[in-house]
Amino acid sequence: MARYVLFRILAIVPTLLGVAVVVFVLIRLIPGDPAQVMLGGFATPERAAALRRDLGLDRPLPIQFGIWLGGLARGELGRSIISQRAVAEDIWQRFPATLELTLCAQAFAVAAGVTLGIVSATTHNSRWDLGATALSVLGMSMPTFWFGLMLLYVFGVWLKVLPISGRLDVGVHLVRITGLALVDSLVQRNWAALGDALAHLVLPAFSLAVIPLAMLSRFTRTGMLEVLRQDYIAVARAKGLRGRAVLWRHALRNALIPLVTVAGTRFGAQLAGAVLVEVVYAWPGVGRLIFDAIEKRDYPVIQGTVLFIAVLFVFINLATDLVYAALDPRIRYR
Amino acid sequence: MTPGLSERSGGPRADRIDRPRRAAPRRPPGLWHRLLRNRLALTGGSIVAGFAGIAVLAPALAPHNPLAQHLDARLVPGLWTGNAAYPLGTDELGRDVLSRILYGTRVSLLIGVVAIALMNVAGISIGMSTGYFGGWLDAVLMRVMDVLLSFPYIILAIAIMAVLGQGVLNAVIAIGIVNTPTMARIMRGVALMLKERQFVEAARALGAGPARILRLYVLPNALPHVIVFSALSLGETILYIAALGFLGLGVSPPTPEWGAMISTGKDVLILGRWWPSAFPGVTIMLVTLGFVMLGDGLRDVLDPRMRA
Numbered sequence: 001m002a003r004y005v006l007f008r009i010l011a012i013v014p015t016l017l018g019v020a021v022v023v024f025v026l027i028r029l030i031p032g033d034p035a036q037v038m039l040g041g042f043a044t045p046e047r048a049a050a051l052r053r054d055l056g057l058d059r060p061l062p063i064q065f066g067i068w069l070g071g072l073a074r075g076e077l078g079r080s081i082i083s084q085r086a087v088a089e090d091i092w093q094r095f096p097a098t099l100e101l102t103l104c105a106q107a108f109a110v111a112a113g114v115t116l117g118i119v120s121a122t123t124h125n126s127r128w129d130l131g132a133t134a135l136s137v138l139g140m141s142m143p144t145f146w147f148g149l150m151l152l153y154v155f156g157v158w159l160k161v162l163p164i165s166g167r168l169d170v171g172v173h174l175v176r177i178t179g180l181a182l183v184d185s186l187v188q189r190n191w192a193a194l195g196d197a198l199a200h201l202v203l204p205a206f207s208l209a210v211i212p213l214a215m216l217s218r219f220t221r222t223g224m225l226e227v228l229r230q231d232y233i234a235v236a237r238a239k240g241l242r243g244r245a246v247l248w249r250h251a252l253r254n255a256l257i258p259l260v261t262v263a264g265t266r267f268g269a270q271l272a273g274a275v276l277v278e279v280v281y282a283w284p285g286v287g288r289l290i291f292d293a294i295e296k297r298d299y300p301v302i303q304g305t306v307l308f309i310a311v312l313f314v315f316i317n318l319a320t321d322l323v324y325a326a327l328d329p330r331i332r333y334r
Numbered sequence: 335m336t337p338g339l340s341e342r343s344g345g346p347r348a349d350r351i352d353r354p355r356r357a358a359p360r361r362p363p364g365l366w367h368r369l370l371r372n373r374l375a376l377t378g379g380s381i382v383a384g385f386a387g388i389a390v391l392a393p394a395l396a397p398h399n400p401l402a403q404h405l406d407a408r409l410v411p412g413l414w415t416g417n418a419a420y421p422l423g424t425d426e427l428g429r430d431v432l433s434r435i436l437y438g439t440r441v442s443l444l445i446g447v448v449a450i451a452l453m454n455v456a457g458i459s460i461g462m463s464t465g466y467f468g469g470w471l472d473a474v475l476m477r478v479m480d481v482l483l484s485f486p487y488i489i490l491a492i493a494i495m496a497v498l499g500q501g502v503l504n505a506v507i508a509i510g511i512v513n514t515p516t517m518a519r520i521m522r523g524v525a526l527m528l529k530e531r532q533f534v535e536a537a538r539a540l541g542a543g544p545a546r547i548l549r550l551y552v553l554p555n556a557l558p559h560v561i562v563f564s565a566l567s568l569g570e571t572i573l574y575i576a577a578l579g580f581l582g583l584g585v586s587p588p589t590p591e592w593g594a595m596i597s598t599g600k601d602v603l604i605l606g607r608w609w610p611s612a613f614p615g616v617t618i619m620l621v622t623l624g625f626v627m628l629g630d631g632l633r634d635v636l637d638p639r640m641r642a
Contacts, residue, residue, distance in 0.1 A: 018481030029497050141622035143576050146596050146615030153608050272486030276577055294496050306493045310485045
């Protein structure tokens with residue numbers, strides 16, 4: 001196991017380097033002079049030259065890459081050309097909001113998706129099963145952001161029962177400790193803020209949860225059906241075990257292992273999906289940061305946030321692989 | 335194909351359904367029959383065919399010019415209030431939502447189909463050559479593919495579009511690039527498996543070069559995978575196109591595009607005008623559903639082993 005872990009961890013070094021190269025090259029692919037493009041209507045030859053010097057664009061590519069990589073090693077992601085703030089700091093400020101949204105969505109998706117999948121599998125070919133399958137297929141075909149908007153309309157505009165944007169109402173004060181509104185309000189026993197934060201979280205989290213929920217329910221159903229057909233389940237039944245014991249102790253445990261991979265890789269994709277949901281609900285996270293940067297052509301911010309999400313994605317995939325290997329010994333010996 | 339053969343492979347109804355097919359004797363017996371009997375493939379295929387028809391016939395079907403602004407009829411509701419002039423209502427500039435949706439089919443299907451074609455050309459060439467030749471080519475190209483796979487799809491597409499700028503061609507490039515690594519991986523696996531098979535070895539023994547073997551022996555056998563994966567990817571691609579349009583990274587306005595329609599509809603949704611954003615979303619869902627069902631059905635028929 002130790003050897004596998006070491007190998008898997010070492011293997012991400014070239015991947016991370018590759019990710020850095022792609023992001024670096026991408027920003028150099030801007031058609032025309034990047035400095036001109038960034039400055040837009042404000043471009044004068046002097047300003048463009050100054051910006052080129054600031055960004056290091058006047059030096060040879062390998063040296064530019066070296067300087068950039070050196071900065072990355074020190075945790076520097078460059079500076080926004082609009083606000084002049086450090087990109088790393090902006091990300092640091094906003095990431096807790098994205099993390100909170102993604103974690104809540106994922107937790108709900110796993111709980112509801114697995115339950116739905118089990119119900120489907122145990123009532124195989126019944127009306128329940130058909131309904132759950134239809135729901136999951138619909139969920140996977142739906143644009144997340146559109147579903148979010150429709151929820152916003154129904155619950156926020158029409159029924160007026162839930163807030164439609166942001167993380168907290170203007171009048172609600174909460175001292176920032178972790179940046180996770182739920183945790184902060186719990187720690188400070190600020191129940192008003194907790195309630196408000198929860199109310200703001202419901203719609204975005206539910207919108208973001210739909211796709212993984214649909215996927216997980218489908219995979220759980222397939223996995224359970226496969227396991228339930230195995231001989232050892234028949235043996236357990238033949239021994240006289242109750243249906244529920246067979247289901248929980250024998251079937252579910254084995255059906256769940258492959259789900260770790262699905263849930264893990266989906267979690268990474270969720271961070272990306274959060275971009276769209278954050279735009280819908282004006283959620284002040286990293287996704288909103290990218291969106292604003294795209295509108296303002298703030299390339300250092302785009303570059304920094306894309307790199308941040310990609311690196312996070314690589315690490316989440318690594319963690320998923322390691323958890324999977326810990327659960328399923330066959331992987332390690334391959 | 336003799337009638338006897340198809341009867342044996344396809345059951346008692348085969349004769350009736352297969353009879354008109356005699357004109358195309360080279361098709362494997364029973365394939366069309368199985369496709370037509372597969373409800374998923376049939377439903378999905380009908381939806382996709384319907385939208386393809388809409389894309390072609392948009393000018394004839396659309397009640398209005400999709401770009402025409404009727405400033406005296408802004409944000410009017412549609413048929414549900416008895417307004418037959420604008421069946422799905424109008425948007426914030428008084429443009430007919432139905433006409434824009436119908437024309438939007440062209441943009442989404444065009445970008446989707448061309449992007450998937452690009453994915454196939456790039457993915458098949460990379461996958462087959464790396465799988466067949468192995469060695470340094472395999473090592474280098476597949477590492478590049480791995481790196482591209484380590485970006486979440488939509489983030490990579492966003493980054494590419496942010497750099498290239500709006501436009502149909504750029505969207506095709508972005509979505510094509512994003513999809514290529516997965517296709518390359520699939521094709522590499524197929525090539526690895528096929529190159530050990532006896533008929534490939536036999537061809538090699540007869541003096542066929544790599545290009546001939548890949549073209550005549552590996553590619554035809556890999557086609558079921560290509561077809562199934564293309565159909566499934568098209569469904570996802572429709573969602574990506576919409577997402578890019580929603581973020582303002584798709585085609586340039588005022589070209590009607592579903593994602594962009596939802597994005598502009600967002601601003602009036604808060605005022606209670608739900609139709610400019612609701613209907614494009616339903617359309618996206620239908621098209622995606624069509625491709626997913628078609629892909630699933632095709633997989634069941636063409637390649638049952640690929641079933642998850």
